[in-house]
Amino acid sequence: MSDPVRLMRPYMTFEDVEEDFRAVFSSGQFTRGAHVDAFVKDIKHYTGADHAFLATSATTALWVALKCLGIVAGDEVAVADFSFPATANVVEDLGAIPVFVDVDLGTFNMSPADLAAKITPKTKAVIFVDALGNPTGLHEIQAVCRQHAIPLIEDAACAIGSTERGVRCGSIADITCFSFHPRKLLNTGEGGAITTNRADWADWLRVKLMHGADGMRGLGLDFVDYGYNFRLPELQAIMGRKQLAQLDAIVANRNAVRQAYVEQLAPIGFMPQRIGDDVLHNVQSLVFRVPENLDRDALVHYLKTKEIETTLGTYCQSGTTYFSKKYADVQPRAMQLEATTITVPCYEGVPVTRVCDEIIRFAQSPGRAKTPSNG
Numbered sequence: 001m002s003d004p005v006r007l008m009r010p011y012m013t014f015e016d017v018e019e020d021f022r023a024v025f026s027s028g029q030f031t032r033g034a035h036v037d038a039f040v041k042d043i044k045h046y047t048g049a050d051h052a053f054l055a056t057s058a059t060t061a062l063w064v065a066l067k068c069l070g071i072v073a074g075d076e077v078a079v080a081d082f083s084f085p086a087t088a089n090v091v092e093d094l095g096a097i098p099v100f101v102d103v104d105l106g107t108f109n110m111s112p113a114d115l116a117a118k119i120t121p122k123t124k125a126v127i128f129v130d131a132l133g134n135p136t137g138l139h140e141i142q143a144v145c146r147q148h149a150i151p152l153i154e155d156a157a158c159a160i161g162s163t164e165r166g167v168r169c170g171s172i173a174d175i176t177c178f179s180f181h182p183r184k185l186l187n188t189g190e191g192g193a194i195t196t197n198r199a200d201w202a203d204w205l206r207v208k209l210m211h212g213a214d215g216m217r218g219l220g221l222d223f224v225d226y227g228y229n230f231r232l233p234e235l236q237a238i239m240g241r242k243q244l245a246q247l248d249a250i251v252a253n254r255n256a257v258r259q260a261y262v263e264q265l266a267p268i269g270f271m272p273q274r275i276g277d278d279v280l281h282n283v284q285s286l287v288f289r290v291p292e293n294l295d296r297d298a299l300v301h302y303l304k305t306k307e308i309e310t311t312l313g314t315y316c317q318s319g320t321t322y323f324s325k326k327y328a329d330v331q332p333r334a335m336q337l338e339a340t341t342i343t344v345p346c347y348e349g350v351p352v353t354r355v356c357d358e359i360i361r362f363a364q365s366p367g368r369a370k371t372p373s374n375g
């Protein structure tokens, strides 16, 4: 029996970090040390952003970003609907109203037309999501935001290493949030980051993320405001730096894996996520729309019996039990994508042909096709 095929494998071994980990244990400097400072510098340098801050996750990063923009109860925040629900959750948590914007069936990203239709005088921010790492359409959404003078937050949880029009995610939107969860390309266990080019927001973040302290007063800190602690520890910063140095090679490899899948699956009707001509997609998740006559759930179950791990693309936020009950505003295209997309295993050395052979076997086996609906 061949090895089980997982969705994702880390691009880092213990040996890669062992020496630096040992030095941290010897020094006792587990937080706020040289590795954290260096990781922040690396992120600024890599993304081209003027300012960067670390966080414990993309969720806390997004939450702080909304606080930084002054989002309060009753404000409307337009959110791309096809996303992990953390995007809308942070809006909801502040008492603001997530206004779900439907997505493009090709790119899976926020539709500019639907956004323009949903902007109201109460819209205080827009959250664009790079679905599965794909920034296609980000500049177009930015143009709509500028027209209406609404700040643009990029939920780039999946998108470190991606570019549109030659610009890296992290220096396009007004404020960008990244995730370093193990399902993303840069894995620190848990972790995240915020980047911005706005000096005033950076000042606010610097103080608020340091418990509200700014400089010293006598022997202690000078607490000029109240604040928070969402810091990333030294060991996590070591992991992040090692992977960031490899990220461009990782992205190139994932695009090669994507190409190999597309060559085998497109001929049988699987539609890859559309990538703009001027876009580098980091392929955080490799997702296809299954052919209309195929039962996606049955395919995932079948592959599981072959020890191949797959899953749905991602979620239609407006269709979750919670949001659909509260707002009754389920977006049809995001819902269609939740129901008909599949994430396939993608990592260095993944046995693409083994996975595709099983998918093709399932697709072509008699009796597998869904009963066509009339009309």
Ligand SMILES: *Cc1c(COP(=O)(O)O)cnc(C)c1O
Pocket: 056, 057, 058, 059, 060, 083, 084, 086, 087, 129, 155, 157, 158, 178, 179, 180, 181, 191, 192
């Ligand atoms: C993973 C993900 C998040 C949450 O990231 P965490 O670091 O786990 O909090 C938020 N938004 C999107 C689009 C994601 O894919």
